[in-house]
Amino acid sequence: MARSVTKLSLLGMLRRSLVHRRARSFSALIAMTVSAGVATALLTLYADLDTKLHKEFRSFGANVVMTAPADKPLAAGVLEKVQRALPADAVAAEFAYAVATTDKGTPVVAAGTDFAAVRRLNSWWQVDAWPAEGDADAAIVGQRAAGFVGDAKALKLAFAGRSIALRSVGRLSTGGDEDSRIYMPLAALTQWTGVAPSVIEVQVPGGAATVEAAIARLKQEFPELQIQPVRQLVEGESKIVDRTHALMYGAVVLIALTVAVSVLATLSASVLERRRDFALMKALGGSQGQLMGMFLLEAVALALAGVAAGFVIGSAAAWAISEGNFHTATLPHLSVLPVVLALNLVIAAMAALFPVRVLRGLQPAALLKGE
Amino acid sequence: MALEIPVDSTTTTTNAAGPNPGEVIVTDNLWKTYVMGDQQVNALRGVNLRIRHSEYVAIMGPSGSGKSTLMNLIGCLDSPSQGRYWLNGHDVSQLNDDELARIRNKEIGFVFQTFNLLARATSLHNVELPLIYNGTPTAERTARAKEVLESVGLGSRMDHKPNELSGGQRQRVAIARALVNRPSIILADEPTGNLDSKTSVEIMALFQELHAKGNTIVLVTHEPDIAEYANRIVTIRDGVVAGDQLSTRNRNQQP
Numbered sequence: 337m338a339r340s341v342t343k344l345s346l347l348g349m350l351r352r353s354l355v356h357r358r359a360r361s362f363s364a365l366i367a368m369t370v371s372a373g374v375a376t377a378l379l380t381l382y383a384d385l386d387t388k389l390h391k392e393f394r395s396f397g398a399n400v401v402m403t404a405p406a407d408k409p410l411a412a413g414v415l416e417k418v419q420r421a422l423p424a425d426a427v428a429a430e431f432a433y434a435v436a437t438t439d440k441g442t443p444v445v446a447a448g449t450d451f452a453a454v455r456r457l458n459s460w461w462q463v464d465a466w467p468a469e470g471d472a473d474a475a476i477v478g479q480r481a482a483g484f485v486g487d488a489k490a491l492k493l494a495f496a497g498r499s500i501a502l503r504s505v506g507r508l509s510t511g512g513d514e515d516s517r518i519y520m521p522l523a524a525l526t527q528w529t530g531v532a533p534s535v536i537e538v539q540v541p542g543g544a545a546t547v548e549a550a551i552a553r554l555k556q557e558f559p560e561l562q563i564q565p566v567r568q569l570v571e572g573e574s575k576i577v578d579r580t581h582a583l584m585y586g587a588v589v590l591i592a593l594t595v596a597v598s599v600l601a602t603l604s605a606s607v608l609e610r611r612r613d614f615a616l617m618k619a620l621g622g623s624q625g626q627l628m629g630m631f632l633l634e635a636v637a638l639a640l641a642g643v644a645a646g647f648v649i650g651s652a653a654a655w656a657i658s659e660g661n662f663h664t665a666t667l668p669h670l671s672v673l674p675v676v677l678a679l680n681l682v683i684a685a686m687a688a689l690f691p692v693r694v695l696r697g698l699q700p701a702a703l704l705k706g707e
Numbered sequence: 708m709a710l711e712i713p714v715d716s717t718t719t720t721t722n723a724a725g726p727n728p729g730e731v732i733v734t735d736n737l738w739k740t741y742v743m744g745d746q747q748v749n750a751l752r753g754v755n756l757r758i759r760h761s762e763y764v765a766i767m768g769p770s771g772s773g774k775s776t777l778m779n780l781i782g783c784l785d786s787p788s789q790g791r792y793w794l795n796g797h798d799v800s801q802l803n804d805d806e807l808a809r810i811r812n813k814e815i816g817f818v819f820q821t822f823n824l825l826a827r828a829t830s831l832h833n834v835e836l837p838l839i840y841n842g843t844p845t846a847e848r849t850a851r852a853k854e855v856l857e858s859v860g861l862g863s864r865m866d867h868k869p870n871e872l873s874g875g876q877r878q879r880v881a882i883a884r885a886l887v888n889r890p891s892i893i894l895a896d897e898p899t900g901n902l903d904s905k906t907s908v909e910i911m912a913l914f915q916e917l918h919a920k921g922n923t924i925v926l927v928t929h930e931p932d933i934a935e936y937a938n939r940i941v942t943i944r945d946g947v948v949a950g951d952q953l954s955t956r957n958r959n960q961q962p
Binding site (some may be wrong): 611612616617618619620621622623624625626699700701704 | 777779782785786804805808809811812813817819821823825836837840841884890
């Protein structure tokens with residue numbers, strides 16, 4: 337029966353070796369794919385991690401507080417200047433505070449602010465309903481402050497002999513000092529009490545360095561104001577980001593080592609199984625370089641195939657993890673491909689070290705004699 | 708594993724002058740010593756040998772006599788502990804692994820007792836294998852492999868793998884592989900050891916045919932009747948040449 341005659345070449349021999357030892361090749365390929373997949377997923381997440389974590393931390397509220405001196409409240413237009421001095425995605429809201437008396441005669445802190453800005457700034461606040469924009473007499477009442485007033489819906493407050501009637505549209509719960517306050521529009525508070533804003537709370541997106549830089553800039557522009565970072569937030573965020581980075585690096589290294597051991601076992605078995613074939617090739621004139629080149633080519637081919645499959649799988653995993661945890665998709669990062677490729681090639685090279693030593697030490701005479 | 712160590716020898720060197728014209732193999736006081744545990748084993752103890760081009764020589768000896776060690780040295784599969792070896796005029800006794808690989812590829816055609824074919828390669832690919840290592844272009848490689856397979860009577864078995872061939876056919880593939888690089892010598896180590904009597908006779912007839920075409924053949928065997936196919940029989944015993952004579956058949960053909 338006539339058969340098709342394929343041409344013999346080193347590449348053909350490589351293909352034949354991989355195909356005919358498909359179980360071993362497959363197990364090595366799986367290991368390489370796992371390594372490339374995990375590395376791709378982690379590095380892809382890593383590339384977006386800062387942005388995503390900082391975005392998550394934004395929900396914790398202000399990380400910088402600007403306070404006016406007690407005897408000199410904030411001048412008109414300071415908020416706009418602050419906003420101009422900060423990155424476009426920074427959020428700032430100003431606050432004025434006055435101690436008023438409720439209809440039950442209980443002192444309570446009345447805070448005037450811009451609800452729209454506060455809602456962006458403190459997205460973590462639990463408010464059952466926010467006042468509509470432009471609603472001049474709407475207020476939100478803190479959980480504890482609700483107990484200080486006679487009618488929690490129709491608020492009546494007095495300050496220095498002047499009273500104000502407000503509608504409570506929502507209840508505020510933060511677990512902090514805010515629960516003891518009544519928030520109303522800044523214009524309404526200023527008009528009622530004559531108290532001007534004295535505090536600006538700012539949310540600067542980014543890590544500790546970015547926040548410190550923003551503070552430095554603000555201090556330079558507003559030397560009369562006391563400007564402080566919210567330390568526990570800025571430093572906590574920085575620590576979490578750094579530890580997450582270290583964890584990811586550690587995971588990649590650990591997985592790379594595990595995979596290297598697995599590939600080492602596979603490649604070693606592959607060489608030991610074919611000692612006789614390699615001995616024959618040596619006897620027929622194959623140089624050490626040619627034989628090792630052929631063997632290393634096998635390892636490299638497996639590494640490259642692993643990178644191709646692993647990059648696709650790892651990118652998909654990163655997308656799913658990101659969607660699940662951060663609710664935003666992380667797109668594949670081609671920039672991680674060279675790193676993943678280098679990692680897999682290093683694993684292949686490490687795993688090939690022992691088999692290559694076996695190859696170098698092969699004695700064709702004894703093996704071909706069947707000893 | 709045995710370790711090789713240098714050995715002092717007082718054996719008289721008789722081939723120190725090197726090869727004469729027409730000689731393809733010359734050994735001078737060839738020693739091979741292995742260290743096994745705390746023992747030194749002298750597998751060869753000063754072998755002097757001269758083989759001319761187109762000779763058909765059988766190296767005979769009982770098991771453990773050193774004939775396989777000698778074959779390994781002659782085949783450049785191993786290096787001597789002491790002494791010199793000229794193959795086709797070149798001193799190859801001090802070459803490194805890669806240089807020896809080049810010499811094996813260019814100068815020596817091996818035929819093994821267990822055939823040693825690549826199991827998953829066709830006859831054609833098995834025969835082409837030595838040509839890959841010296842960079843012969845694909846077209847020429849295939850043409851030469853086909854030509855030599857046809858010359859050993861396997862023109863119709865080129866695309867068959869070893870497990871689809873009989874023992875005799877496998878050995879013919881191995882012989883074709885040995886011939887494909889047009890080597891200076893064909894080195895056959897017990898080539899009929901795995902064959903039945905009838906096939907052995909066929910294979911030995913093929914060797915005679917190759918010899919008749921001018922090939923130099925060195926046959927290693929422990930079977931006297933197989934050695935008798937050669938023109939000259941060198942007997943190795945206890946690591947030295949114990950006898951070197953014409954075969955009976957050759958003696959009978961002498962005037």
